[in-house]
Amino acid sequence: MIKRAEEKDIAAIANLAAMMWSNHSAEELNNEFSELYRKEEAQFFLKYENDIPVGFAQCQLRHDYVEGTETSPVGYLEGIFVKEGFRHKGYAGALLAECENWAKSKGCKEFASDCELDNDESLQFHRAMNFTEANRIICFTKKI
Numbered sequence: 001m002i003k004r005a006e007e008k009d010i011a012a013i014a015n016l017a018a019m020m021w022s023n024h025s026a027e028e029l030n031n032e033f034s035e036l037y038r039k040e041e042a043q044f045f046l047k048y049e050n051d052i053p054v055g056f057a058q059c060q061l062r063h064d065y066v067e068g069t070e071t072s073p074v075g076y077l078e079g080i081f082v083k084e085g086f087r088h089k090g091y092a093g094a095l096l097a098e099c100e101n102w103a104k105s106k107g108c109k110e111f112a113s114d115c116e117l118d119n120d121e122s123l124q125f126h127r128a129m130n131f132t133e134a135n136r137i138i139c140f141t142k143k144i
Helices: 007-020 026-037 091-105 120-128
Strands: 002-004 042-049 052-062 074-082
Touching: 002 091, 007 026, 007 042, 007 052, 007 074, 026 042, 026 052, 042 091, 052 091, 074 091
Parallel strands: none
Antiparallel strands: 002 042, 042 052, 052 074
């Protein structure tokens, strides 16, 4: 079962997200997601198996320029994760479909995402979900 997350689900989402984004703690993500949850332009979905959360997707509307798109706002997949042992069952694709439907309901004509250059698993997922690669970039920063 996939459901649109409720406020009480944020801790479960943060725990799943911490498995994917290991450089962030579940507590840190819980705080960030609690703020995002209150925004109309963000949405979370949870995948359950036997009443246990095994995956999530986070999507938002982006009004800034999104590489390769022509319209605004654009639905954007900010994060998607399914626990080991529950992968290759179509759960991530189903979570993505929920995000896309949510974005359509918000008036979006396009949906986008990104992944790190060395994240082959994510790249393969995006290709399997019919995303078209728009560009590859290297980002730079410096202190001034």
